[in-house]
Every structure is written in C-alpha cells, then in structure tokens.
Amino acid sequence: MRAGRGLRWADLQGAKPPDFGFPLVVKPDREGSTVGITIVRDASQWEAALAEAARHDSRILAEGFVPGREITVGILNGKVLPAIEIVPKSGFYDYQSKYTAGRTEYVIPVPMDRTSCSEPRSTRGARPARSGFGEPRGSTTAWIRRKRLLPRGRTRSRE
Amino acid sequence: MTETSLLPKAAKFDGLSFDDLVAEILSDAGLAK
Numbered sequence A: 001m002r003a004g005r006g007l008r009w010a011d012l013q014g015a016k017p018p019d020f021g022f023p024l025v026v027k028p029d030r031e032g033s034t035v036g037i038t039i040v041r042d043a044s045q046w047e048a049a050l051a052e053a054a055r056h057d058s059r060i061l062a063e064g065f066v067p068g069r070e071i072t073v074g075i076l077n078g079k080v081l082p083a084i085e086i087v088p089k090s091g092f093y094d095y096q097s098k099y100t101a102g103r104t105e106y107v108i109p110v111p112m113d114r115t116s117c118s119e120p121r122s123t124r125g126a127r128p129a130r131s132g133f134g135e136p137r138g139s140t141t142a143w144i145r146r147k148r149l150l151p152r153g154r155t156r157s158r159e
Numbered sequence B: 001m002t003e004t005s006l007l008p009k010a011a012k013f014d015g016l017s018f019d020d021l022v023a024e025i026l027s028d029a030g031l032a033k
Helices: A043-054 A095-099 B006-013 B018-028
Strands: A024-028 A038-040 A059-064 A069-076 A084-088 A104-107 A129-135 A143-149
Touching: A024 A043, A038 A043, A043 A059, A069 B006, A069 B018, A084 B006, B006 B018
Parallel strands: none
Antiparallel strands: A024 A038, A024 A059, A069 A084, A069 A129, A084 A104, A129 A143
C-alpha cells in the first residue's frame, strides 16, 4: 500500500498496514467532509478503519498523520484572503466538529510566528480555491495538506 | 459552499460579503479559463 494513492478495497482484504508507521489516517479516496476517516493509532485499529472507509468508497487512501495546527487559506481570483486557524474542541476536525455549532473555534487572524513559518503567496491567475496546511508544533515546516477548487461538483453542500 | 463555509468566513474578515463573494466567484467562472 502506498501513501497518496487510493487502492481498491477488494485488493486490501487482509493487507498489512503500510510501513510508514503509526499513527496514520485511513480515508475513502473520493469523499469529503471527513466522512469515513479514522486516525489509526495502532495495528489493532487497522482492519476496522479499512471497513469504515469501504462503507463510503471502493477505493481507500492511507496517509501518514501530520500533527500540529490546522490553518486554511482562501485564494480568490489570485488574492490571498486572511488565514483561518481551525481549533476543534474534540481535537479532531471531524464531521461533527465541522457541522455542529460551537464545536470548533475559527481564529482570525491566526497567531503565527512569521519568522518560523512561510506564508502562502498569491498565485497569479489562481482560481477561487482553498488550501489547508498545518504547522506541526515545534516545527518550522508548513505542510500543505490539500488544495481544493471552488465550487465543487456537489449536488449539495455539507459545509 | 454556504455562508458558514471557511472561504466566506475569510472573505467576511476581509470586508467581502457572502453575496459579493459569490458574485466574484461567478465572474471568474468560465469554461474557457
């Protein structure tokens, strides 16, 4: 199994966890809003995590878990909007944290040490988009987790 | 995207209303881009 690439559930039956260690994240390859995601802390949770992800998609993705702060930055027609820090009270920005009022604090402006974390820059000609990235505590590296274009092709919004 | 989505939160902080944000997104939308 490889990180960053979804594999078919049918090919994962009985597969061992990937070798990049725990914790890791198992998720449906083509879902959103944290649906079907499990943070796998040890090998005993692996099979259940695969089964949960398989309820939502026939392809499954496993990634290394990146601890740290979660910060999202919107880009609108090339203009960088203010960053937002996402602070879920449960510690995990899951479906309930996203869509239940009061379960997550959204911090604007983001308290950030400008000398230790590079800022996202405006991209000429960029379409409306949102990037999520994390700044692991004690680290000087910002990890860009995902980039999304808006609007997405959904029949309804879960945001 | 709804009014409570993350992008509108950031836009609002920057002085852009939800309606104006939607209008700006639509103005940039197009198959030729």
